[in-house]
Amino acid sequence: xxxxxxxxxxxxxxxxxxxxxxxxxxxxxxxxxxxxxxxxxxxxxxxxxxxxxxxxxxxxxxxxxxxxxxxxxxxxxxxxxxxxxxxxxxxxxxxxxxxxxxxxxxxxxxxxxxxxxxxxxxxxxxxxxxxxxxxxxxxxxxxxxxxxxxxxxxxxxxxxxxxxxxxxxxxxxxxxxxxxxxxxxxxxxxxxxxxxxxxxxxxxxxxxxxxxxxxxxxxxxxxxxxxxxxxxxxxxxxxxxxxxxxx
Amino acid sequence: xxxxxxxxxxxxxxxxxxxxxxxxxxxxxxxxxxxxxxxxxxxxxxxxxxxxxxxxxxxxxxxxxxxxxxxxxxxxxxxxxxxxxxxxxxxxxxxxxxxxxxxxx
Numbered sequence: 001x002x003x004x005x006x007x008x009x010x011x012x013x014x015x016x017x018x019x020x021x022x023x024x025x026x027x028x029x030x031x032x033x034x035x036x037x038x039x040x041x042x043x044x045x046x047x048x049x050x051x052x053x054x055x056x057x058x059x060x061x062x063x064x065x066x067x068x069x070x071x072x073x074x075x076x077x078x079x080x081x082x083x084x085x086x087x088x089x090x091x092x093x094x095x096x097x098x099x100x101x102x103x104x105x106x107x108x109x110x111x112x113x114x115x116x117x118x119x120x121x122x123x124x125x126x127x128x129x130x131x132x133x134x135x136x137x138x139x140x141x142x143x144x145x146x147x148x149x150x151x152x153x154x155x156x157x158x159x160x161x162x163x164x165x166x167x168x169x170x171x172x173x174x175x176x177x178x179x180x181x182x183x184x185x186x187x188x189x190x191x192x193x194x195x196x197x198x199x200x201x202x203x204x205x206x207x208x209x210x211x212x213x214x215x216x217x218x219x220x221x222x223x224x225x226x227x228x229x230x231x232x233x234x235x236x237x238x239x240x241x242x243x244x245x246x247x
Numbered sequence: 248x249x250x251x252x253x254x255x256x257x258x259x260x261x262x263x264x265x266x267x268x269x270x271x272x273x274x275x276x277x278x279x280x281x282x283x284x285x286x287x288x289x290x291x292x293x294x295x296x297x298x299x300x301x302x303x304x305x306x307x308x309x310x311x312x313x314x315x316x317x318x319x320x321x322x323x324x325x326x327x328x329x330x331x332x333x334x335x336x337x338x339x340x341x342x343x344x345x346x347x348x349x350x351x352x
Contacts, residue, residue, distance in 0.1 A: 098277070104279070104286065106284065107284055108284035109286070118272060198286075200286075201279060203276075205273070235272075236276070
């Protein structure tokens with residue numbers, strides 16, 4: 001069975017995702033030792049310096065976040081894009097400072113996702129249980145096998161994407177821009193017969209957008225928020241501050 | 248103590264608790280163990296259950312972290328792996344905690 005990591009990387013006028021991808025890949029090489037395939041566009045491909053397999057696609061540039069371009073509309077195609085039997089799809093700003101993903105790959109679960117994330121500043125702001133009628137999942141990291149059931153999950157995500165306004169109304173989702181987290185939450189809910197599904201049992205450590213990143217090294221990061229300096233070492237981190245490209 | 252000293256102590260306590268909370272979250276991630284293709288948490292509850300259920304038995308059944316049933320056919324090996332992972336995670340947590348504590352006023 002082949003195993004590998006699938007990344008989506010599309011530079012925007014504001015953010016050099018290719019730089020973030022290079023750092024992400026170096027940590028994958030160091031801590032996971034898995035092959036990497038990057039789905040990208042023609043403009044970005046030449047800026048990715050890492051030694052990895054790249055595949056160029058025509059990116060759907062329709063979405064925005066905080067009035068800035070947000071190219072997040074390809075994730076539902078991961079089943080078709082992945083050359084691996086067992087795939088880890090992760091955001092390029094999810095940095096693997098531990099072997100946690102490698103451990104999870106040894107499980108037999110054909111689809112795994114986090115249902116919980118926490119702000120490393122512990123401000124208790126990452127709960128979305130009042131923003132929709134179903135639990136949010138974090139599509140930051142997806143682990144899946146190619147099975148008929150996981151094909152059904154990705155096909156349902158496509159359906160949700162095509163009819164997103166309808167599903168937002170159905171589940172009373174307050175956030176109206178397309179968001180993979182909700183699309184996968186809806187798909188998992190529906191394919192699992194509106195019952196519980198298997199999840200990754202820990203929480204994603206998230207560095208919030210308003211935290212300044214002082215230092216990134218091989219083992220972790222040092223961040224600052226107001227007068228507080230926090231060192232986060234040897235644990236996977238999801239960076240919401242895209243300045244991570246310039247550190 | 249004047250108000251500035253009290254504020255300083257309060258801020259330091261907040262910082263220490265923040266470091267502790269992050270270290271504890273890291274320990275929870277470090278405790279994830281995959282055995283016989285199932286995901287477990289190498290936490291005290293799991294370790295106690297495995298020790299109790301395995302007493303005088305070659306195999307037993309238990310639930311993984313997603314409540315899926317699994318047969319454990321080598322309890323000794325499983326318990327050893329659980330303890331290793333638990334102690335490795337807590338050792339790291341202990342070191343981080345000591346570093347934080349040493350910075351106290």
